[in-house]
Amino acid sequence: MPRRNKIVLIGAGNIGGELAALAARRELGDVVLFDIPEKVGVAQGKALDLEQNGAVLGYDASITGSSSWDDCAGADVVIITAGVPRKPGMSRDDLLSINLKIMRGVGENLRGRCPGAFVVVVSNPLDAMVYELKKVTGFAREKVVGMAGVLDSARLQLFLARAAGVAVKDVRAMVLGGHGDTMVPVTSYCTVNGIPVTQLMAADKLAAIVERTRNGGGEIVKLMGTSAFYAPAAAAIQMAESYLKDQKRLVPAAAYLEGEYGYKDLYMGVPVVIGAGGVERVVIIQLSAEEKTMLDKSAAAVRELIEASKKL
Numbered sequence: 001m002p003r004r005n006k007i008v009l010i011g012a013g014n015i016g017g018e019l020a021a022l023a024a025r026r027e028l029g030d031v032v033l034f035d036i037p038e039k040v041g042v043a044q045g046k047a048l049d050l051e052q053n054g055a056v057l058g059y060d061a062s063i064t065g066s067s068s069w070d071d072c073a074g075a076d077v078v079i080i081t082a083g084v085p086r087k088p089g090m091s092r093d094d095l096l097s098i099n100l101k102i103m104r105g106v107g108e109n110l111r112g113r114c115p116g117a118f119v120v121v122v123s124n125p126l127d128a129m130v131y132e133l134k135k136v137t138g139f140a141r142e143k144v145v146g147m148a149g150v151l152d153s154a155r156l157q158l159f160l161a162r163a164a165g166v167a168v169k170d171v172r173a174m175v176l177g178g179h180g181d182t183m184v185p186v187t188s189y190c191t192v193n194g195i196p197v198t199q200l201m202a203a204d205k206l207a208a209i210v211e212r213t214r215n216g217g218g219e220i221v222k223l224m225g226t227s228a229f230y231a232p233a234a235a236a237i238q239m240a241e242s243y244l245k246d247q248k249r250l251v252p253a254a255a256y257l258e259g260e261y262g263y264k265d266l267y268m269g270v271p272v273v274i275g276a277g278g279v280e281r282v283v284i285i286q287l288s289a290e291e292k293t294m295l296d297k298s299a300a301a302v303r304e305l306i307e308a309s310k311k312l
């Protein structure tokens with residue numbers, strides 16, 4: 001008998017709620033929306049609202065709000081958004097000490113309960129958080145991945161589409177490196193249905209779009225006082241769905257590197273293939289000398305953050 005997938009969402013805040021809505025609508029499985037005891041009412045309320053939403057929209061999923069770790073046991077997929085988001089004026093790195101403690105607790109609780117899960121970390125600062133989660137759980141590198149590249153690339157795709165006056169679905173773009181100010185929008189691989197964007201717009205226009213992408217998260221934080229949640233949730237669900245349905249999507253994601261691109265013992269955004277095996281492979285692409293220099297700089301920034309976490 002086939003059984004339904006169990007999708008555990010750690011954190012029932014803005015992204016957690018949207019993750020639950022998307023997972024349910026796409027009927028990816030049954031959902032457990034977990035939060036701390038003080039917020040269990042929010043988790044339970046969102047779960048009930050979303051089950052009622054299923055009665056209107058016609059999807060079939062059980063959604064449960066909980067603050068009991070035992071309800072998370074045996075998950076097929078875990079998506080972690082636990083922690084605090086940015087407020088205007090804050091960088092992602094400013095969240096390190098608060099979210100590191102939270103991530104350690106989450107990892108300790110998942111370790112024995114979800115040994116077979118594919119874990120997608122979303123909490124910031126992303127690269128340090130996913131590194132910590134893997135360290136604490138001891139899960140295989142194929143099974144622990146960070147979401148940032150899909151979102152940053154989506155932002156780049158949107159800005160390129162608007163500037164070129166074309167449909168956003170025709171634009172492909174890739175952002176690699178750490179999920180911070182040093183992220184690397186790889187413009188040499190940005191295309192509109194195969195046409196390099198460099199043929200469609202002037203260099204200064206492209207440079208301005210790259211800069212806007214780097215500040216894409218901050219732009220939203222400044223507008224609404226907290227961080228984005230619709231696109232981050234959609235991006236994490238895309239990765240979870242690729243795992244659950246063995247879609248083998250090739251996406252930029254924070255993967256644990258063991259020598260790829262010349263980096264070791266580091267999580268950073270690189271192109272990966274996600275299928276039933278989790279992160280099945282890191283794809284090595286050619287980068288220009290300038291892009292590789294930017295990636296080195298980004299790796300150094302991530303390394304610094306990881307070293308800072310080790311002291312906390």
Ligand SMILES: NC(=O)c1ccc[n+]([C@@H]2O[C@H](COP(=O)([O-])OP(=O)(O)OC[C@H]3O[C@@H](n4cnc5c(N)ncnc54)[C@H](O)[C@@H]3O)[C@@H](O)[C@H]2O)c1
Pocket residue numbers: 010011012013014015016034035036039081082083084085086095099102105106121122123124125126147148151179226227228229232
């Ligand atoms: N990777 C990305 O691209 C990306 C994009 C946007 C936001 N983020 C990050 O995602 C995180 C969540 O953002 P949000 O907008 O959903 O925040 P939010 O404040 O709306 O929700 C976070 C939730 O985590 C819960 N939480 C705190 N400690 C917990 C614990 N120990 N166990 C379980 N839950 C716990 C809080 O109670 C809260 O409900 C933030 O760190 C934010 O910076 C990442």
